[in-house]
Amino acid sequence: MEIALVTLENGAGEDAGGGGREPLPSPGMSGGGAREPPPAGSLWRGQSESAGGEAAMVPPEEGGHRLGMAMAAGAEEEETPGAAHHQRVLINISGLRFETQLGTLSQFPDTLLGDPAKRMRYFDPLRNEYFFDRNRPSFDGILYFYQSGGRLRRPVNVSIDVFADEIRFYQLGQEAMERFREDEGFLREEEKPLPRSEFQRQVWLIFEYPESSGSARGIAIVSVLVILISIITFCLETLPEFRDERELQAPLPPHGAAPNGTAGQAPPVQAPSGLSDPFFIIETTCVIWFTFELLVRFFACPSKPEFSRNIMNIIDIVAIIPYFITLGTELAHEQQQPGATSSNNGGQQQAMSLAILRVIRLVRVFRIFKLSRHSKGLQILGQTLKASMRELGLLIFFLFIGVILFSSAVYFAEADDPDSHFSSIPDAFWWAVVTMTTVGYGDMRPVTVGGKIVGSLCAIAGVLTIALPVPVIVSNFNYFYHRETDNEEQAILKEEPSSPQDSSAGGELKRSRSKNSLNKSVVHLENSEGINNGTGSLEKTNIKAKSNLDLRKSLYALCLDTNRETDL
Numbered sequence: 396m397e398i399a400l401v402t403l404e405n406g407a408g409e410d411a412g413g414g415g416r417e418p419l420p421s422p423g424m425s426g427g428g429a430r431e432p433p434p435a436g437s438l439w440r441g442q443s444e445s446a447g448g449e450a451a452m453v454p455p456e457e458g459g460h461r462l463g464m465a466m467a468a469g470a471e472e473e474e475t476p477g478a479a480h481h482q483r484v485l486i487n488i489s490g491l492r493f494e495t496q497l498g499t500l501s502q503f504p505d506t507l508l509g510d511p512a513k514r515m516r517y518f519d520p521l522r523n524e525y526f527f528d529r530n531r532p533s534f535d536g537i538l539y540f541y542q543s544g545g546r547l548r549r550p551v552n553v554s555i556d557v558f559a560d561e562i563r564f565y566q567l568g569q570e571a572m573e574r575f576r577e578d579e580g581f582l583r584e585e586e587k588p589l590p591r592s593e594f595q596r597q598v599w600l601i602f603e604y605p606e607s608s609g610s611a612r613g614i615a616i617v618s619v620l621v622i623l624i625s626i627i628t629f630c631l632e633t634l635p636e637f638r639d640e641r642e643l644q645a646p647l648p649p650h651g652a653a654p655n656g657t658a659g660q661a662p663p664v665q666a667p668s669g670l671s672d673p674f675f676i677i678e679t680t681c682v683i684w685f686t687f688e689l690l691v692r693f694f695a696c697p698s699k700p701e702f703s704r705n706i707m708n709i710i711d712i713v714a715i716i717p718y719f720i721t722l723g724t725e726l727a728h729e730q731q732q733p734g735a736t737s738s739n740n741g742g743q744q745q746a747m748s749l750a751i752l753r754v755i756r757l758v759r760v761f762r763i764f765k766l767s768r769h770s771k772g773l774q775i776l777g778q779t780l781k782a783s784m785r786e787l788g789l790l791i792f793f794l795f796i797g798v799i800l801f802s803s804a805v806y807f808a809e810a811d812d813p814d815s816h817f818s819s820i821p822d823a824f825w826w827a828v829v830t831m832t833t834v835g836y837g838d839m840r841p842v843t844v845g846g847k848i849v850g851s852l853c854a855i856a857g858v859l860t861i862a863l864p865v866p867v868i869v870s871n872f873n874y875f876y877h878r879e880t881d882n883e884e885q886a887i888l889k890e891e892p893s894s895p896q897d898s899s900a901g902g903e904l905k906r907s908r909s910k911n912s913l914n915k916s917v918v919h920l921e922n923s924e925g926i927n928n929g930t931g932s933l934e935k936t937n938i939k940a941k942s943n944l945d946l947r948k949s950l951y952a953l954c955l956d957t958n959r960e961t962d963l
Contacts (some may be wrong), residue, residue: 485524488534492524499541500790508541508564533561547575555579581878590697598695602688604953616770618688622765625681629759632674675725680720683761685711707768714762717755725753775879779872786864793860798827804823816840831857853872 480498486508487493503509508525517525533553540547547567549558562572600607605615631637639652664833689711696702767773780787802823809815816839817823826839832854840851 398528398786402575421745456861485522486534486538487526488531489528491531493534493538494540495538502541502544503567504788505566505568507564508537511560529564530557530561533558537561537565537567540571545571547571547578549575549579569908580874588697590695595697597694598691602692602695618684619766619769621681622762624677625685625762628674628677628681629756629762636676672819678718682715685715689715692848703819708762710761710764714765717758720755721752730906771879775875777867778875781863782871782875783868786867790861790864793863794828794831796854797831797853797860798824801830801849801856802827804849805841805846807850809843811840812843812846814842815846816842827853831855831860833857833861 480496480501482497483494484497484500485492485494495711500506500508507513514525517527519526530553532550535550536548536558547562549555559572562575586954590599601611601614605611646926664938692708693699693702702708764773767777802817802820805826806817806820806823809817823839825836828834829836830850833854841847
């Protein structure tokens with residue numbers, strides 16, 4: 396039941412649809428009858444009547460603050476506070492009508508439905524409604540955005556890409572789009588800042604983003620080749636025929652004793668210089684490139700603290716430190732006195748320095764992680780492991796429990812057998828690990844019936860333990876892989892300007908992309924909005940002409956049939 400408050404001549408009110416309340420007496424009313432209500436009209440229609448008595452259908456926002464049809468020419472109508480806020484608006488989405496209030500849409504004045512100037516182009520004066528040839532199921536979520544004050548929920552029967560297109564069409568804003576992507580499980584796109592200086596920006600793009608230009612790809616290819624040469628050299632120099640002869644020398648006997656037990660000094664051995672080693676020369680060349688690359692990137696980076704905290708840059712520093720330590724050791728060895736190597740202290744220092752060098756040279760293996768800067772696959776793998784740390788922790792925890800249980804069980808099951816391979820519980824840890832991981836190395840095995848039963852249970856438990864968290868890790872990998880492929884598809888922006896304004900807008904977007912951010916999805920969204928704004932002036936001109944023609948048709952239809960009511 397709809398209730399409308401009608402203004403009377405004496406300022407009193409009349410309940411037009413309530414019933415049960417007697418109308419107040421008025422000087423203009425006859426003794427036996429009640430005053431007739433004004434012509435029927437919905438609050439949302441925003442109808443107005445001119446001084447000559449002609450009625451015109453206009454959008455609610457152009458109807459001023461009037462709530463219905465004017466009573467007569469020259470008559471004044473009181474404005475009810477907040478009446479415009481409760482005016483009803485009819486929206487037609489491909490034949491499906493939605494009805495809401497004007498105040499609901501005006502909560503977001505920057506959107507398509509909230510801005511009267513933007514939604515005017517879609518107004519149909521014949522039906523007194525706004526018509527949009529858009530996806531009908533998606534509008535449930537769009538209208539809920541206005542009704543809930545900004546909460547965006549996608550209908551279950553609408554795909555993500557279709558609903559994202561509707562968000563862009565209704566111009567709900569970038570903030571709403573980011574919240575929608577987060578609710579759907581997409582990670583927020585990381586905006587990567589660029590240096591402000593033009594020269595530093597170009598250098599940073601060349602050394603940090605291989606896909607930015609041809610010269611950047613060339614630098615990336617050289618860097619990858621140097622990394623591979625360094626890793627191959629690191630592996631080849633450990634072969635017996637290439638190994639350093641000083642590492643193969645036997646340590647000097649203590650207290651200067653000769654090998655046959657008689658006192659005396661061993662003859663001094665002149666070790667070959669490491670600075671003339673071909674592997675050392677190749678290593679020097681590689682380290683020069685690594686150092687040059689690191690210094691250039693540090694000079695051109697937009698933020699020195701962020702650069703220092705980056706894990707990849709820390710790996711770069713760790714990869715070149717062993718060379719300088721080895722170089723210092725070699726130079727100190729060259730400056731050493733010839734007879735100092737035959738002393739006991741000199742031999743111990745030499746053995747200690749060689750042990751330290753072995754450990755330091757082992758750090759050079761981390762150079763292989765430098766390839767992740769140029770490999771999308773390694774980056775996806777790293778992101779997968781980072782996102783799956785909780786599952787990996789559970790996997791290690793389950794394995795730890797299983798190792799303790801089954802190593803203890805197999806030790807006590809094999810304790811009475813003299814041929815047992817398990818002398819203690821810690822010795823059985825290795826067997827439990829290789830059995831639970833289904834490796835089955837075979838160096839330790841149970842020989843008794845009880846031990847074999849424990850081994851069977853250990854293998855079954857290991858299979859179940861490893862199989863449980865693996866699907867979660869695989870799903871994380873699929874997510875990051877598909878996200879990377881989607882970003883690569885969005886990177887190909889097909890700009891087709893239809894006017895000089897469009898081409899200038901596209902060029903400005905390219906400049907803003909090179910100056911501010913490399914966020915490709917944001918560039919794609921701004922590009923589409925720029926094209927829409929470029930053709931806006933031409934569309935407004937056509938809409939005004941069409942609106943005037945439709946208004947004449949509606950006036951002509953009303954003159955032919957004054958009793959016609961618009962079908963809601």
